[in-house]
Structures are given as C-alpha cells and as structure tokens.
Amino acid sequence: MGALSALYRRFEDAVAFFVVYIREAHPEDGWVLESNRDDGILVADPQTAAGRGEVAVACGTRFELELPVLIDDVDDEVGRRYGGWPDRLYLIGTDGKIAYQGGEGPFGFKVEELEAAIERELVVATEQPG
Amino acid sequence: MEDVLSSAFHRDLMTAKLAPGEPAFLFELPTPDGDRAAIGEFVGVRPVALVFGSYT
Numbered sequence: 001m002g003a004l005s006a007l008y009r010r011f012e013d014a015v016a017f018f019v020v021y022i023r024e025a026h027p028e029d030g031w032v033l034e035s036n037r038d039d040g041i042l043v044a045d046p047q048t049a050a051g052r053g054e055v056a057v058a059c060g061t062r063f064e065l066e067l068p069v070l071i072d073d074v075d076d077e078v079g080r081r082y083g084g085w086p087d088r089l090y091l092i093g094t095d096g097k098i099a100y101q102g103g104e105g106p107f108g109f110k111v112e113e114l115e116a117a118i119e120r121e122l123v124v125a126t127e128q129p130g
Numbered sequence: 131m132e133d134v135l136s137s138a139f140h141r142d143l144m145t146a147k148l149a150p151g152e153p154a155f156l157f158e159l160p161t162p163d164g165d166r167a168a169i170g171e172f173v174g175v176r177p178v179a180l181v182f183g184s185y186t
Contacts, residue, residue: 004181011179016172019181020159023143026186031134036186043185049160057162059185067181070159070167076143081155083146084182092154092169092178099177101150114179121177 003111008067011118015091019069021056022079025086049074091117094125154178 008017026033027045036042046052052071060069072079079085087105091114092098100117102108134140148155158168172178 007179014176016169016176016178017181018167018169018178019183022182022184024184024186033186041186053160053162055185060162068167069162071162072159078155078157078159079182080143081147081157082180082182083144083148084180085140085143087181087183088146089182090154090180092173092180094174094177096153096156096173098148098150098152098154101146101148104144105183109183118177118179125177 005066007111007115007118010115014122015118017067019060019065019067020072020078020082020084021052021059021069022072022084023076024055047074089114091121093121 011017024030024043024045026036028042029044043055043058046055049071052074056069056071059065076085082088082090083104087109089100089102089109089111090098091100099121100114102110102113154169154173156168156170156173158166158170160166169178169180
C-alpha cells in the first residue's frame with residue numbers, strides 16, 4: 001500500500017479517495033494463500049456487516065492505510081457493480097463519468113495508471129471551468 | 131480452492147458492469163467509525179478515486 005499512500009498524500013486536496021473494503025480474496029475459509037499465512041494474515045470471510053467492519057479496521061491498521069475506508073455491504077452490491085473483486089482501481093471524473101477503469105487485480109492493479117489518470121483529469125477540469 | 135476463479139459467483143464479482151465514459155454508479159456505504167459516506171457528495175466537485183480491495 002506504499003504507492004497508494006504516496007498517491008493519496010500527493011492528491012488528497014484535489015481528489016476524494018476512498019478504499020472500498022469488499023469480500024476477502026483469500027480467506028481461510030476459501031482460497032488460502034500461503035504467503036498470507038507466512039505474514040500472519042489469517043482472516044475468515046466476514047459474514048456480517050459488523051464483521052466486515054472489524055476486518056476493515058484491522059486491514060487499515062496493518063497496512064498503515066491513511067485513505068478513508070468504506071465497507072461494502074455483505075450483499076456485495078457496490079463491489080459487484082464495479083467488478084471490484086479481488087481488487088481494482090477507478091477514477092470518476094468531475095463530470096460523474098468513469099474516467100479510468102483499472103484492470104482486474106492483482107495483475108491489473110496499477111497505481112501508476114491511476115496516477116496518470118488523475119493528472120489527466122485535473123488538467124481537463126482546469127481547462128473546462130464549471 | 132483455485133476453482134473460485136471459475137465459479138459464476140466470483141466471475142460476477144470480478145466483472146465490471148460499468149465502462150469508461152459511462153456515468154458512475156453512486157453509492158453510500160458505512161465507514162469503520164459507524165458513519166456513512168456518499169460518494170455523490172464529491173462527484174461533480176472533484177475527481178473521486180476508488181480503491182477496491184480486501185485484507186487478503
């Protein structure tokens with residue numbers, strides 16, 4: 001999350017950032033990754049809104065995440081609409097339209113692409129007042 | 131459990147129902163503090179960056 005934190009610090013005054021905490025990618029009750037276990041990350045997929053909240057807090061603390069966090073409902077409505085699982089980046093332009101849609105994570109999760117999209121969007125917003 | 135990637139349930143979670151240039155889906159969700167935040171309050175004012183992900 002280091003690159004994301006750096007991006008957040010660079011643009012936090014100009015861009016509204018939100019982490020949307022969604023369904024676990026590699027829970028202990030699903031597709032387990034040994035690398036997570038090696039790092040001491042053992043999480044069962046939360047089945048309730050309160051449970052998701054607890055894991056989201058633990059996640060933010062562990063990764064020293066500065067970005068504001070929102071917690072998707074257990075029906076996964078927002079994550080499903082955005083195709084956000086297991087992880088994905090988006091930028092919504094000031095016109096309310098999707099300005100950047102990152103690739104499917106983890107291989108399509110490219111912070112540098114989001115950064116370039118933000119730079120483009122801020123130029124556009126400057127050139128088109130109102 | 132690698133077969134989760136081929137399950138219809140997870141494929142649906144991975145498939146975006148939005149494309150670049152289309153209006154964003156606006157939503158309101160809870161924060162860890164117990165408040166709620168609506169991204170619609172920011173759209174139109176400044177760009178909104180969304181980072182979807184989980185702990186694992």
